[in-house]
Amino acid sequence: MQQYIIRRMLLNGVVLLLVATMVFAALRVDSDQVVNRFAAGCFTDVGADAESCKDVAKNLLGLDESIPKQYVDFMKNTLTLDFGKTFSEKKPVLHEITSRAAPSIELGLLQIVVALLVGVPVGVISAIRQDKWVDYILRFVAIFFLGIPVFIIAVFVILFTTRYAGGTGLDQWLGPGSEWKDIWEDPIKNLQRVTGPALVGGLGTGAVLMRFLRSQMLEVMRQDYVRTAWAKGLRERVVIVRHALKNALIPVLTVIGLLLGAVISGNVILETQYNIPGIGFFVTSAALQGDFPVIQGIVLVVAVMLVFINLMVDIAYGWLDPRIRYS
Amino acid sequence: MAQEQAIPTIGPAAPELALPHRPGAIRNVLKFVRRKPLGALGFFFVFFMIAMTLGTPKAEFGVPELPHSPLGFKLGKPWLAPYGEEQNFKNVTGRLNTDAAPSTKHWLGTDGSGRDNWTRVVWGARRSMFIGLWALALATAIGTVIGVISGYFRGWFDTAVQRLLDALQSFPPLLTLILILSITPFTSQPSLLVVSFALGFVGIPQVQRIVRGVVLSTREQQYVEAARVIGATDTRTMSFYILPNIMASIIVVFSTGLGVVILAEAALAFIVPQFVPQEGASWGLDLGRAQREGLDTHTWPVIAYAGAIALAVLGFNLAGDALRDVLDPRLRVG
Numbered sequence: 001m002q003q004y005i006i007r008r009m010l011l012n013g014v015v016l017l018l019v020a021t022m023v024f025a026a027l028r029v030d031s032d033q034v035v036n037r038f039a040a041g042c043f044t045d046v047g048a049d050a051e052s053c054k055d056v057a058k059n060l061l062g063l064d065e066s067i068p069k070q071y072v073d074f075m076k077n078t079l080t081l082d083f084g085k086t087f088s089e090k091k092p093v094l095h096e097i098t099s100r101a102a103p104s105i106e107l108g109l110l111q112i113v114v115a116l117l118v119g120v121p122v123g124v125i126s127a128i129r130q131d132k133w134v135d136y137i138l139r140f141v142a143i144f145f146l147g148i149p150v151f152i153i154a155v156f157v158i159l160f161t162t163r164y165a166g167g168t169g170l171d172q173w174l175g176p177g178s179e180w181k182d183i184w185e186d187p188i189k190n191l192q193r194v195t196g197p198a199l200v201g202g203l204g205t206g207a208v209l210m211r212f213l214r215s216q217m218l219e220v221m222r223q224d225y226v227r228t229a230w231a232k233g234l235r236e237r238v239v240i241v242r243h244a245l246k247n248a249l250i251p252v253l254t255v256i257g258l259l260l261g262a263v264i265s266g267n268v269i270l271e272t273q274y275n276i277p278g279i280g281f282f283v284t285s286a287a288l289q290g291d292f293p294v295i296q297g298i299v300l301v302v303a304v305m306l307v308f309i310n311l312m313v314d315i316a317y318g319w320l321d322p323r324i325r326y327s
Numbered sequence: 328m329a330q331e332q333a334i335p336t337i338g339p340a341a342p343e344l345a346l347p348h349r350p351g352a353i354r355n356v357l358k359f360v361r362r363k364p365l366g367a368l369g370f371f372f373v374f375f376m377i378a379m380t381l382g383t384p385k386a387e388f389g390v391p392e393l394p395h396s397p398l399g400f401k402l403g404k405p406w407l408a409p410y411g412e413e414q415n416f417k418n419v420t421g422r423l424n425t426d427a428a429p430s431t432k433h434w435l436g437t438d439g440s441g442r443d444n445w446t447r448v449v450w451g452a453r454r455s456m457f458i459g460l461w462a463l464a465l466a467t468a469i470g471t472v473i474g475v476i477s478g479y480f481r482g483w484f485d486t487a488v489q490r491l492l493d494a495l496q497s498f499p500p501l502l503t504l505i506l507i508l509s510i511t512p513f514t515s516q517p518s519l520l521v522v523s524f525a526l527g528f529v530g531i532p533q534v535q536r537i538v539r540g541v542v543l544s545t546r547e548q549q550y551v552e553a554a555r556v557i558g559a560t561d562t563r564t565m566s567f568y569i570l571p572n573i574m575a576s577i578i579v580v581f582s583t584g585l586g587v588v589i590l591a592e593a594a595l596a597f598i599v600p601q602f603v604p605q606e607g608a609s610w611g612l613d614l615g616r617a618q619r620e621g622l623d624t625h626t627w628p629v630i631a632y633a634g635a636i637a638l639a640v641l642g643f644n645l646a647g648d649a650l651r652d653v654l655d656p657r658l659r660v661g
Contacts, residue, residue, distance in 0.1 A: 011490070018491055019498070023506065030510050143365070147641035149590050153598065155614065155633045159622045258497070265499035272598045275619075287505045288600045295509050299502055306497055 005315060007129055012307045019303040024074050031063055038087055060084075061293075083297030089287055093297040097279060101183060104271065104278030107194050107201070108263055112256065113152070114202025115209050122206070123208075123213030124245060130218060145207035151269045154200045158273065174199070176274040197270040204266065205259055212255050216248040223247075250321045257313030263300060271300040357654075366649020372642025373582075377454035379407050393461070393519035394454035394607060395463065409451040412608055415441040426624055436627030438613070439620055444631040450608035451632070455639065458523040459588045465527030466588075467581055470534025475565050475573075478542030487538075497531035503529050504595060508602045522595075522603050526588050534580055541576045541655075545569050575654040582650055586643025593636045609634050 027034060061084070062073055077083070083093035126138045136316045145153070161175040174196040179191040220226060221244055229239045244308035268280035275281070279298060286294035350358070357507065360367040366403045385401040395402055404411065416437060418424040423441035427433055435444035473492075495503070507525045546569060554568045596603045596611030603612065614632035617625040 147644040265501040
C-alpha cells in the first residue's frame with residue numbers, strides 16, 4: 001500500500017510535469033496573438049511605440065530568452081506558484097484565482113451532494129425493482145438528463161423562472177441574480193444564488209451515478225453473500241443497504257473521481273450562465289479578453305487539484321476494498 | 328415475425344428451399360424500430376439533422392471551407408430552409424417583426440432582428456454538423472492510429488503513451504479548448520476549420536482509449552495469430568487483420584463522438600463567442616446572443632436554438648447507444 005502511494009505520487013509528479021510542459025509549449029507555438037494583446041494596453045504610456053511595447057510585453061511574458069532558459073524559468077515560476085500578472089489589472093494571477101475559489105468549490109461540492117442524494121436512492125430503487133414500471137420511468141428520466149446537456153437544461157430553467165415564475169419566489173431560488181454574497185456573509189442570499197446551478201448540475205451528474213450504481217447493484221445482488229443474507233432471513237432493508245449497497249458503492253467512488261473533471265467543465269458554463277463569480281466565470285472572462293496568464297494559471301491550478309483528488313480517490317478505493325491489490 | 332427455420336435436407340432438395348428467406352431492408356428497419364424504439368427515435372433526429380444540411384451543390388471547387396463548402400464544393404440554400412440566412416421580416420407597420428410567436432409563416436417565430444427562427448435553425452445545422460464531422464475525422468484518424476499501435480505493440484511505448492493521454496483526458500475538456508483557442512489568432516478572422524481541429528484534438532484521448540481496448544482483445548484472436556504464423560509483417564497484421572475487425576467499434580465511437588463534439592462547439596460558442604466566426608447562423612452563438620439580450624423578450628429564439636441543440640445531442644446519444652448494442656456489445660458500460 002505504502003509502496004503504491006509512493007509510486008502514484010511519483011507518477012503524478014510526471015503527469016504534472018507533462019501538463020506544465022504542454023502549457024509551456026502552447027504559448028511558444030504561437031505567441032503573436034498573446035503578445036499583441038499584452039502590448040495593446042501599453043499605448044497609454046507616453047512616447048511608447050508599438051515595437052517597444054511588444055518588446056516590453058515579450059520581456060514580461062518571459063519570451064525574450066532562449067527556449068531552454070525560458071523552460072527552466074517557467075518551471076521555477078510554476079513550482080513557486082508564480083503565474084505572472086493579469087493583463088487587465090496587473091495583479092498577481094494566483095491571488096486572483098484563490099480569491100475566487102470559494103464560490104466554485106461551494107458549487108462543486110453542492111453538485112456532488114445533490115448527485116449523491118439523487119443518484120444513490122434512485123439507482124438502488126431502479127435496481128431492486130428491475131424491469132418494473134418504476135425502473136422504466138426512472139431510467140427514462142436518467143436518459144433524459146444524460147442526453148440533454150446541462151447548459152441547455154439551465155437555459156430552460158432560467159427561461160421558465162424569469163418569464164413565468166417571476167414574483168413567486170421561485171425565480172429568486174432558481175434564476176440568476178446580479179449580486180453575490182459569500183456564504184459567511186449572508187447564507188440565505190448565497191444559497192439562493194447557488195441552488196439553481198447546483199440542482200441543474202447535480203441532476204446531470206446524478207444521472208451518470210444512477211446508471212452506474214444500478215448496474216453495480218444488479219451485479220452485487222446476484223452474489224452468493226447476498227443470497228446468504230436473504231436465506232438467513234434478514235430484513236429487506238438490511239440486505240439491500242448493508243450487504244448490497246455497501247459493496248456496490250465502492251466502484252462508484254472511482255466514478256465520482258472521474259466525474260470531477262466533467263463537474264469542473266460544467267461549472268465553467270454554469271457559473272457564466274448564473275453570474276457566479278467563481279473560477280469558471282473568471283476563465284471565460286479571461287478568454288473573452290485574451291488574458292493568457294489567467295488561463296494558464298487556472299489550467300495549472302486545476303491540473304494540480306485534479307491529480308491529487310484522483311490520488312485520494314485511489315487510496316480510498318484500496319482502503320475500502322482490501323481485495324484490490326496494488327501491483 | 329414468420330421466419331421459417333431452414334430444414335437441413337439431404338438429397339435433391341429444391342435450392343430455394345434450402346436457405347431461409349433473408350428479411351428485406353424494410354423488414355429489418357421495422358425490426359430495429361420494434362426492438363430499440365429509443366434508438367430509432369435517435370436515428371430519426373440524426374437523419375433529420377443530416378437532411379437539414381443538404382442543399383443544391385454548386386460546381387465551384389476549392390479549398391474546403393466551413394460551413395457552406397465542407398467538402399470543397401459549395402452548397403446552396405438548404406432545401407428545408409424556407410428563407411435566406413439573414414433575411415429580415417417586417418410587420419404591417421413597416422417595423423422589423425421581432426420576437427414574433429410561431430405562425431404559419433414563421434414556424435418557430437422570429438428572433439430579435441426579425442429573422443425566421445426555423446430558417447436559422449436549418450442553416451445552423453450545417454455548421455454544427457460539419458464542424459462535428461471534421462473534428463471527428465481528425466480525432467478518429469489519429470486516435471485509431473495511436474490506439475492500434477499502442478494496443479498492438481504494448482510494452483514501454485504503450486505505457487508512456489497511455490500515461491501521457493491519461494493526463495490529457497482527466498483534464499476538463501473545456502479548459503483545454505480555451506487554452507488551445509486562446510493562442511490561435513481570433514481577433515482577425517477565426518476559421519471554423521481551426522475550431523473543429525481543436526475540438527478533434529481534445530477528442531483524441533477518448534477515441535484512442537476505446538480503440539486500444541478493443542485492439543487488446545482482438546490481437547489475442549486466433550486469426551491474428553494465424554496471420555503472424557504465415558509471416559505477415561506487423562504493419563500488414565495491423566492494417567489487414569486487426570483494423571477491419573475493429574471497424575464496428577470505430578463506427579460506434581464516431582457516432583457517439585459526433586454528439587459530444589456538436590455539444591462542445593455549441594457550448595464554446597455560447598460562453599466564449601469570440602472563439603468562433605461571428606457571421607452566419609450558429610446554434611450556440613445565436614442561443615448565447617438571445618440569452619444575453621434578455622430571455623424574457625427573446626423566448627422563441629431561445630426555445631428554438633436550445634431545443635435544436637438538445638434534440639441533436641439526444642439523437643446522437645440514443646443512436647450511438649443503439650448502434651453500439653447492435654454492432655459491438657463489447658463496448659457496453661453499465
